[in-house]
Every structure is written in structure tokens, then in C-alpha cells.
Amino acid sequence: MRAKAAAALLAPVSRGEKDRVLLAMAEALLARSAGILAANAEDVAAARAAGTPGAMVDRLTLTEARLAGMADGLRQVATLDDPVGEVVRGRVLPNGMELRQVRVPLGVVGIIYEARPNVTVDAAGLCLKSGNAVLLRGSASAVRSNTALVEVLRDVAAAGGLPADVVQLVPGLDHDSVKHLMRLRGLVDVLIPRGGAGLIRAVVEESTVPVIETGVGNCHVYVDVDADLDQALAITVNAKTHRVSVCNAAETLLVHRGVAQRFLPRVLAALHDAGVAVHGDEAVCAVDPRAVPATDDDWAAEYLSLDMAVRVVDSLDDAVAHIRRWGSGHTEAIVTRSLGASRRFITSCDSAAVMVNASTRFTDGERFGMGAEIGISTQKLHARGPMGLPELTSTTWVGVGDGHLVS
Amino acid sequence: MRAKAAAALLAPVSRGEKDRVLLAMAEALLARSAGILAANAEDVAAARAAGTPGAMVDRLTLTEARLAGMADGLRQVATLDDPVGEVVRGRVLPNGMELRQVRVPLGVVGIIYEARPNVTVDAAGLCLKSGNAVLLRGSASAVRSNTALVEVLRDVAAAGGLPADVVQLVPGLDHDSVKHLMRLRGLVDVLIPRGGAGLIRAVVEESTVPVIETGVGNCHVYVDVDADLDQALAITVNAKTHRVSVCNAAETLLVHRGVAQRFLPRVLAALHDAGVAVHGDEAVCAVDPRAVPATDDDWAAEYLSLDMAVRVVDSLDDAVAHIRRWGSGHTEAIVTRSLGASRRFITSCDSAAVMVNASTRFTDGERFGMGAEIGISTQKLHARGPMGLPELTSTTWVGVGDGHLVS
Structure with a gap:
């Protein structure tokens, strides 16, 4: 509900304001790297102690260079066109009414993802730019890293005059919290699972919230x-x-x-x-x-x-x-x-x-010239293929008349 | 599975062929009106015998004039642009590859609807024009009318060189057949419930097939x-x-x-x-x-x-x-x-x-100048507002190169 309220406040925010916050987030990630890396070190130590395979530990591990990469990602998102307000179609009807279809944010976007903490920052940046509040549900193994990252992003959002709740980490580490998220139809507008085929299948099967399937590629x-x-x-x-x-x-x-x-x-x-x-x-x-x-x-x-x-x-x-x-x-x-x-x-x-x-x-958002992508949709509804900023929006029809009645 | 196979054959069919079939369907509805009206009279008699309220009996009743209205609807769909193949976006990438996003049919569209038999013809016409096979699940009270109408449409499709299975009535009259339809993820690409809030809520809750919510308007x-x-x-x-x-x-x-x-x-x-x-x-x-x-x-x-x-x-x-x-x-x-x-x-x-x-x-597809509509979507994903022919399509990205490799 906090995300929904934040989304309503974020929807009319101008591109300039959103870009300023994105750039400030990039700076804050670097300025506060010590705290983020310390939290990540705890995740990494816990993963090693649990006998996690080396490749997965590597994906979990943050460094100054990887933080700089995340910051660059946010800066790149700031350079992309704001999809909100784009006029998709428009005409004057025979009766003189102006009619146009314009892009609007989806509202609240839930992302369910696995190990890599960089998804936390990438997804938050793309959702912020497209005017959406985001609910992030990362893996338990990265919870300290994700908590530290989200704290920085929230602080910067609040300092920039936006509701901190435009970025939230979903509390709880067990499957129940995911289940709960998947049942929040009416509060969450779309769920995007990013990860293996098993995760995606589970979300598709159980969710009453609309899902965009991503990523399985044969x-x-x-x-x-x-x-x-x-x-x-x-x-x-x-x-x-x-x-x-x-x-x-x-x-x-x-x-x-x-x-x-x-x-x-x-x-x-x-x-x-x-x-x-x-x-x-x-x-x-x-x-x-x-x-x-x-x-x-x-x-x-x-x-x-x-x-x-x-x-x-x-x-x-x-x-x-x-x-x-x-x-x-x-x-x-x-x-x-x-x-x-x-x-x-x-x-x-x-x-x-x-x-x-x-x-x-x-087949990749950057190679297609869309800038960063939030995933590659393999479903037919809403978005198919690489999903950039426009794919994180819906549309509204706006009709402007002068006392026009239907007869 | 027959619908999926028919959809694959329908997808590449040209506008001219589809329009010829639509016009032939319109003629056949009138030429075979006697059989359709006789079947409808049985539905009406059964509804009266069951004590159905007069307004609902009226919605169920077909006349020569109402059949002519359905035929006009098909003729109007034939005049609309074919959305299939429309290039939504396109560019040449810096590496010289041509890239374009083109509209393609969704595949198999399921429609779950209540009393009015005209939806049978309207939905079949819109789905055919947009290159989709359609699975129609009307109400039990209209089953004789719908069976007669679908028989005519299938005969004309087959005579026109299309698979008859591009239009099918879902067998079974109880809720089990709807339940089964809602679980056919991978075979059915989208379900569109048309009817009261209760029907729509049930479909949204139970379906694993992606759903487009229509119609509830406060x-x-x-x-x-x-x-x-x-x-x-x-x-x-x-x-x-x-x-x-x-x-x-x-x-x-x-x-x-x-x-x-x-x-x-x-x-x-x-x-x-x-x-x-x-x-x-x-x-x-x-x-x-x-x-x-x-x-x-x-x-x-x-x-x-x-x-x-x-x-x-x-x-x-x-x-x-x-x-x-x-x-x-x-x-x-x-x-x-x-x-x-x-x-x-x-x-x-x-x-x-x-x-x-x-x-x-x-807020209406015809008043917006889109031609006929299959419903008015109140959800944010895929289509929002009146759904015309383009809203019954997905897209594919087509990249054309000359031995292009990723490096």
C-alpha cells in the first residue's frame, strides 16, 4: 500500500527531477561504498560457509568496480528518453474532440530475482525513470547487500523530494513472502520474475498479479x-x-x-x-x-x-x-x-x-538501441523481446472536448 | 491443439484472403438464416420455460434484422486495416543490421461470454481478421444458437481455403469446461472474459492463461x-x-x-x-x-x-x-x-x-475511430481501453544482417 501511494506521487514527476535523483543515486553508491561492501562481505562469508559453489559466490560478490558499473548504469538510464507522457497515437474525431493515447507508468512493479545484487540497482533505476514504484524481492543469500543498496537508494529519493517508498525491499526471506507478493492483485500491477525456468514457472502458476515471463531461451x-x-x-x-x-x-x-x-x-x-x-x-x-x-x-x-x-x-x-x-x-x-x-x-x-x-x-535491449533492459519477455502479451523503458508503461486515452455529448 | 495448428496456418494468410472469407461469412449468415433462427427459437423456448427474465430473453433472441446486423459487422471488419505485418518501429543499427518490430497474431484467443449470440460472430470476425484462431465459450442458454452460428462460420472458412478450426465452440456446458480452458497455458495465448464482474473475477483468479480484464466500469x-x-x-x-x-x-x-x-x-x-x-x-x-x-x-x-x-x-x-x-x-x-x-x-x-x-x-472503439472492438480493457498490461484489431496482436522483432556476429 505504501508502494501504491508512492507510485501515485511519482507518476506526475518530471523527467528532470527523476534524472537528478538517478544521478544522485549513482554518486551515493560510490560515496557510501564502504558500508555496501561491508554488508556484501557478510553475504559472501555466509554463502562460503554454506558451501555455495564458486561461480555463485562470484555473482554475489561486489567490488568497487562493480559498484562503479551499477552507478554507470544509473547514469545511462538518466540519458534515456522518459517514456511517460509520450503520445502514442492521436487524432481529432469527426465531432471535433481531440483524442490521444499517452504513456503512463504501470504503477507498482514487483521484481523477483536471484543472486546478483546489481539487479537491485538496475531495476530500481529503470522503474524510477518510467515513473513506477518498485518492490524488490531478491534472494535470501543477498539480503544484506540488497538491504544496504536499497537504503542508499531510498535515502537519495527522499533527499530529492520523492517518497522513499518508490523503492522497497520486500521483507521476509522464505517463500511465504513471495507467495504474498504474488497475491497482491490490485496493489501490484505487474510481477517480473528474473531467474531460472523453475522460478518463472512457479510465479506464472501461482500469481494472480499479471506476470511478464522473461528469459528462458531455447x-x-x-x-x-x-x-x-x-x-x-x-x-x-x-x-x-x-x-x-x-x-x-x-x-x-x-x-x-x-x-x-x-x-x-x-x-x-x-x-x-x-x-x-x-x-x-x-x-x-x-x-x-x-x-x-x-x-x-x-x-x-x-x-x-x-x-x-x-x-x-x-x-x-x-x-x-x-x-x-x-x-x-x-x-x-x-x-x-x-x-x-x-x-x-x-x-x-x-x-x-x-x-x-x-x-x-x-536479441538484447542495448544492442537493439533501447538502452538498458529489465529483461527479455518471451510472452506475447504486453511486451515481447527486450523490455526497455516504454515496456514498463501502460497507456491512457485522453479525450478533450467542449461539452461533447454522445447522441 | 487443433486451434493452435489452425492459428499457425492462419498467421501468414493475406488480408485479401481474410476479407473474402469475412464477406462470405456475412452472406452465409443471411443465406442460412432459417436454420440459425430455428436453433435460436429452441434456446428462447428453453429460456422462457426456465423462467428467464424478459430482458435476458430479449438479449438472447435473434431476428432477421439482428442477423443482418451481425453480417454488417463482419463487412465492417473487412474494411478495417489488417494489423498483421504492420511495422511498429524500425531502424538500421550502427553495425548495418536492419531491425524492425512487426505485428503478428497472438495465436489462440479464448473468449468467455454471456447471453448475446452476436458476440459469437463479432469475436470470430475480429479474431479472424487479426490472424488469430478463436475458442468461443458462450453461455449454456445460447448453445443451440452459437452452435448454428459457428457451423456456418466454419463451413465458410473451410470453403475459403482456411482451416475450419480457426473458429471453434468450446464443448461442454458446465463450469468444468471453462476451468479446463483457463488451464491451457501454452495452447491458449490469451483469455478475454466478457460479462459481469463475477465472471471476470473468477477467470482472473483461476486462470493460468494470461487474461485481459474487460468491462467493469465505475x-x-x-x-x-x-x-x-x-x-x-x-x-x-x-x-x-x-x-x-x-x-x-x-x-x-x-x-x-x-x-x-x-x-x-x-x-x-x-x-x-x-x-x-x-x-x-x-x-x-x-x-x-x-x-x-x-x-x-x-x-x-x-x-x-x-x-x-x-x-x-x-x-x-x-x-x-x-x-x-x-x-x-x-x-x-x-x-x-x-x-x-x-x-x-x-x-x-x-x-x-x-x-x-x-x-x-x-470511451468506445467505434467512437474512437478504431472500428469494432472486442471489449474495453480496464487492466494496464497489453491493452488499456477499447480493444480493436491491433490490440489482438503481439509483435516480433526481425533483424536482417549479412553474417553479423556479436563481438
């Missing part, structure tokens, strides 16, 4: 019969290996039977050279003794690792059917010189993004 | 201290009495204390003359002996009848606070000559539509 590269095979090789390796732990990395390679004989030996050698374990269908295993036979689990997998499923398909339509059957609707790439094939692939896939002769890794 | 008219009182009077009477059973009718009148003494006697007399029962606060009841004291139930009510709650407020901010506390987020109107007051009201209300010096009754 992305495909399809090499068409008309592909430039040099491009196909480079795109496959880039999409698979440039960064394996992210949702826009490719997980499955589909190769048209017409080029399989020429392309498979090259691409499989390149993947093995890059350290990729190949899970192949019969045709692939026949060519490559190092390939492991693929099962349905492989077609469905978001590996997030140096693994790739590889399959030979008889046609573009078969590739599309495979993608529609097994994909997560994130990003699919086709490599082809055929305009007709690219058109058919674009209109037949049912995904947030389709790349033609480009790596799946391009 | 709309307000606020008469500012700077109002033109003649306009205020006309707008209040129009918003309340032009048609009382619709969601954009006004239910509560808020009057600034500074004009209450001059305005209340006039508006209360006019409302009484129009047959409106007034539920007033103390100030109103002091002026009008016929007014009934209002309770919290009145401030919360969507009367849909010749009743109106009337309250005196101390300021524009108090009016906004009342609206935010009690409103349903549908449509609010302010009557004022003050530009500042109108600006403040627009940015402070949190509703799908705000009218300045105009009746709340204007």
Missing part, C-alpha cells in the same frame, strides 16, 4: 539449403559459444539435408574445436563419432553450457515445425541467401525475435 | 470549481442516462464544494426528472430530500441502472483521491475551463480513459 540456428556456408559456420559458432550462460545463446542447430553433407563436417569440427559437446540425431552421429545421440530432452534443453543439439531437417517447413514444437519462443536465426526462404521463416516462426543472417545473440 | 464525472455549469449539467445527464446498462455510463458524480450551492439543485432536479435515484453524501441529502444517504457500497457500485451516487468534494485532489479509492479504472470525466485543472486531473487519475469536458460514454 534458441535455434537454421542453416537453409541456400545458405552461405561460411556465414552459417561463423553465426553458429558465435551464437553457441560467444557467451554460453545467457538466454540468447543458441542451443540447437538445424541443418537442411541439401547442405548437410558439405556443412556438417565443417561445423561439427568447429564446434568441437570450441569445446562444444554435440548431441546429434542419426545423420549427425553417422558423420561425427564424437557426437552423443540426442533425445527429446536435448531438443527441449536450454543448456546454458558448451552443449549443442544438432539435427538434419528435410525442409524449411520441417525446421519451423521443430522450432514450434521444442522452442521457447525467444530467438531463432536463419542463414540463407534466399529472400523467399527468409520471408517464409520470419512469418512462420512464433518467437520474440527472428534473425536473418545474424547471430541469435543480438 | 465511471465518475467531476465538476470542478471552474466548470461551465451548463456543460457540467448536460455531460452529467448524458453520461448517466444515455444508456445505463453499459460500462462507460457514469455511476458517481463528484462536485467541487465551491460550486455545490449553485450546481447541486440544478443537477439533482435534472437527474430526478430523468428518473435517476440519487444516493448522496450529507451535503447532497441536505439539499435534496429525495436523495438516499450513500454508503461505501454506493461509492463502489457499478449500478448499470438509473441510480447515481453524488458527493461533494473539497478539491480536485479530493476528487482524484475518491476516484483512485473507489473507481474501477475505466473512464473519468472532468468538467472545467481551467487548463491547469484538466492537466492535473489527466495525470493524477489512473484510468483507461480521461475525458475533459466530454461524456464518459465516448
Whole structure:
């Protein structure tokens, strides 16, 4: 309820005021780094004592450099256009009434996320700029870090004349507090879970608050019969290996039977050279003794690792059917010189993004020129693909008349 | 699953083909009216036998004229622009990649609705034009009419080369079939309940499929201290009495204390003359002996009848606070000559539509120039306000490169 009240006060605040607060937040993170790092050190020590794997401890750990990165993120958000008030459409009706559809904040945005404390600052910055109050529900392992970060952000908001409650950490560390958050329909306007497939599924199943699904990416590269095979090789390796732990990395390679004989030996050698374990269908295993036979689990997998499923398909339509059957609707790439094939692939896939002769890794708010993103939506409602500031808004219709009546 | 398969086939169909099918559907409704009217007569007889109130029997009843109205509706949808393929945004990225965001169908749309059989035809037409397969779940009382109508629509779709399964009636008449529909996440892309507040609440609570809330309208008219009182009077009477059973009718009148003494006697007399029962606060009841004291139930009510709650407020901010506390987020109107007051009201209300010096009754897809609408959304995600064809679409990002890699 405090968030809802704060959101009402934040909605009409001008861009200038919001940007001043964002810049002051960036400075305060650096000025008060000692306290933040001390709180983080406690989280890190507790995680080590609990036997947390090294990679997760690393994601949890803050340094002066990482704090500087968060501060830079806030400064970058300050440079982005304010989506609030943007006129999306407008016209004068035949009766003389002016009608326009304008962007307004969503209201209260809840973010449920896992280890990284940088999400705390990124999400708060994006929500503030788009005029929304934010309820942050990070993981228990980062609670001291998140508490310290949120305290700084709240202090700066209050000093800048905004309600401190525009940024709040959801109290409670057990699942009950998440459950409670998911039931606050009417108070919370949208929930955005950021994390693994399990977290996202749980929120989607249990929430009565509208949810925006983010991030699960079982992305495909399809090499068409008309592909430039040099491009196909480079795109496959880039999409698979440039960064394996992210949702826009490719997980499955589909190769048209017409080029399989020429392309498979090259691409499989390149993947093995890059350290990729190949899970192949019969045709692939026949060519490559190092390939492991693929099962349905492989077609469905978001590996997030140096693994790739590889399959030979008889046609573009078969590739599309495979993608529609097994994909997560994130990003699919086709490599082809055929305009007709690219058109058919674009209109037949049912995904947030389709790349033609480009790596799946391009699906990203910053690479799309949107500035920072709060996540990549894989659902069809409201926002699909990278979510920047406009995706954190709703709209209102404004009609201005002169005593206009309906007759 | 049949709807999902049909949706995949419908998505790439051109506007010309879809329009030809829509026009053929319109003709077939008239050509096969005898069978439809006979089926409807059975529904009507059963409703009468069950003691259904006359107004509901009337809504259920089809005539040649009403069938002609449905056919006209389909013809009108055929004249509307196809939203599929519309480029929403586009640019060339600094690396030379072309990037564009294009509208695509949602996929499978489920509509859950009450008595009126015309919704069957309207919804099918709008979904077909926007490239979506539709699952129709009408009320048990209209099942014979809906079955006859859907049979005609499916026959025409199939004759036109489209899968008949682009239009389907959900089998089963009990609540279990609705429950099942609400759990088909992954098969059904969105559910749109059209009906009373109880139906909508049940769907929102139980559905794992994303829902678009429609229709509940507790709309307000606020008469500012700077109002033109003649306009205020006309707008209040129009918003309340032009048609009382619709969601954009006004239910509560808020009057600034500074004009209450001059305005209340006039508006209360006019409302009484129009047959409106007034539920007033103390100030109103002091002026009008016929007014009934209002309770919290009145401030919360969507009367849909010749009743109106009337309250005196101390300021524009108090009016906004009342609206935010009690409103349903549908449509609010302010009557004022003050530009500042109108600006403040627009940015402070949190509703799908705000009218300045105009009746709340204007919130309507046809009046907004969108053509037919599938409903009026009162939620903030995806679509807010009247939902026309573009609101029945999602988007896909398309990136076209020439071997572009992420580095």
C-alpha cells in the first residue's frame, strides 16, 4: 500500500527531477561504498560457509568496480528518453474532440530475482525513470547487500523530494513472502520474475498479479539449403559459444539435408574445436563419432553450457515445425541467401525475435538501441523481446472536448 | 491443439484472403438464416420455460434484422486495416543490421461470454481478421444458437481455403469446461472474459492463461470549481442516462464544494426528472430530500441502472483521491475551463480513459475511430481501453544482417 501511494506521487514527476535523483543515486553508491561492501562481505562469508559453489559466490560478490558499473548504469538510464507522457497515437474525431493515447507508468512493479545484487540497482533505476514504484524481492543469500543498496537508494529519493517508498525491499526471506507478493492483485500491477525456468514457472502458476515471463531461451540456428556456408559456420559458432550462460545463446542447430553433407563436417569440427559437446540425431552421429545421440530432452534443453543439439531437417517447413514444437519462443536465426526462404521463416516462426543472417545473440535491449533492459519477455502479451523503458508503461486515452455529448 | 495448428496456418494468410472469407461469412449468415433462427427459437423456448427474465430473453433472441446486423459487422471488419505485418518501429543499427518490430497474431484467443449470440460472430470476425484462431465459450442458454452460428462460420472458412478450426465452440456446458480452458497455458495465448464482474473475477483468479480484464466500469464525472455549469449539467445527464446498462455510463458524480450551492439543485432536479435515484453524501441529502444517504457500497457500485451516487468534494485532489479509492479504472470525466485543472486531473487519475469536458460514454472503439472492438480493457498490461484489431496482436522483432556476429 505504501508502494501504491508512492507510485501515485511519482507518476506526475518530471523527467528532470527523476534524472537528478538517478544521478544522485549513482554518486551515493560510490560515496557510501564502504558500508555496501561491508554488508556484501557478510553475504559472501555466509554463502562460503554454506558451501555455495564458486561461480555463485562470484555473482554475489561486489567490488568497487562493480559498484562503479551499477552507478554507470544509473547514469545511462538518466540519458534515456522518459517514456511517460509520450503520445502514442492521436487524432481529432469527426465531432471535433481531440483524442490521444499517452504513456503512463504501470504503477507498482514487483521484481523477483536471484543472486546478483546489481539487479537491485538496475531495476530500481529503470522503474524510477518510467515513473513506477518498485518492490524488490531478491534472494535470501543477498539480503544484506540488497538491504544496504536499497537504503542508499531510498535515502537519495527522499533527499530529492520523492517518497522513499518508490523503492522497497520486500521483507521476509522464505517463500511465504513471495507467495504474498504474488497475491497482491490490485496493489501490484505487474510481477517480473528474473531467474531460472523453475522460478518463472512457479510465479506464472501461482500469481494472480499479471506476470511478464522473461528469459528462458531455447534458441535455434537454421542453416537453409541456400545458405552461405561460411556465414552459417561463423553465426553458429558465435551464437553457441560467444557467451554460453545467457538466454540468447543458441542451443540447437538445424541443418537442411541439401547442405548437410558439405556443412556438417565443417561445423561439427568447429564446434568441437570450441569445446562444444554435440548431441546429434542419426545423420549427425553417422558423420561425427564424437557426437552423443540426442533425445527429446536435448531438443527441449536450454543448456546454458558448451552443449549443442544438432539435427538434419528435410525442409524449411520441417525446421519451423521443430522450432514450434521444442522452442521457447525467444530467438531463432536463419542463414540463407534466399529472400523467399527468409520471408517464409520470419512469418512462420512464433518467437520474440527472428534473425536473418545474424547471430541469435543480438536479441538484447542495448544492442537493439533501447538502452538498458529489465529483461527479455518471451510472452506475447504486453511486451515481447527486450523490455526497455516504454515496456514498463501502460497507456491512457485522453479525450478533450467542449461539452461533447454522445447522441 | 487443433486451434493452435489452425492459428499457425492462419498467421501468414493475406488480408485479401481474410476479407473474402469475412464477406462470405456475412452472406452465409443471411443465406442460412432459417436454420440459425430455428436453433435460436429452441434456446428462447428453453429460456422462457426456465423462467428467464424478459430482458435476458430479449438479449438472447435473434431476428432477421439482428442477423443482418451481425453480417454488417463482419463487412465492417473487412474494411478495417489488417494489423498483421504492420511495422511498429524500425531502424538500421550502427553495425548495418536492419531491425524492425512487426505485428503478428497472438495465436489462440479464448473468449468467455454471456447471453448475446452476436458476440459469437463479432469475436470470430475480429479474431479472424487479426490472424488469430478463436475458442468461443458462450453461455449454456445460447448453445443451440452459437452452435448454428459457428457451423456456418466454419463451413465458410473451410470453403475459403482456411482451416475450419480457426473458429471453434468450446464443448461442454458446465463450469468444468471453462476451468479446463483457463488451464491451457501454452495452447491458449490469451483469455478475454466478457460479462459481469463475477465472471471476470473468477477467470482472473483461476486462470493460468494470461487474461485481459474487460468491462467493469465505475465511471465518475467531476465538476470542478471552474466548470461551465451548463456543460457540467448536460455531460452529467448524458453520461448517466444515455444508456445505463453499459460500462462507460457514469455511476458517481463528484462536485467541487465551491460550486455545490449553485450546481447541486440544478443537477439533482435534472437527474430526478430523468428518473435517476440519487444516493448522496450529507451535503447532497441536505439539499435534496429525495436523495438516499450513500454508503461505501454506493461509492463502489457499478449500478448499470438509473441510480447515481453524488458527493461533494473539497478539491480536485479530493476528487482524484475518491476516484483512485473507489473507481474501477475505466473512464473519468472532468468538467472545467481551467487548463491547469484538466492537466492535473489527466495525470493524477489512473484510468483507461480521461475525458475533459466530454461524456464518459465516448470511451468506445467505434467512437474512437478504431472500428469494432472486442471489449474495453480496464487492466494496464497489453491493452488499456477499447480493444480493436491491433490490440489482438503481439509483435516480433526481425533483424536482417549479412553474417553479423556479436563481438
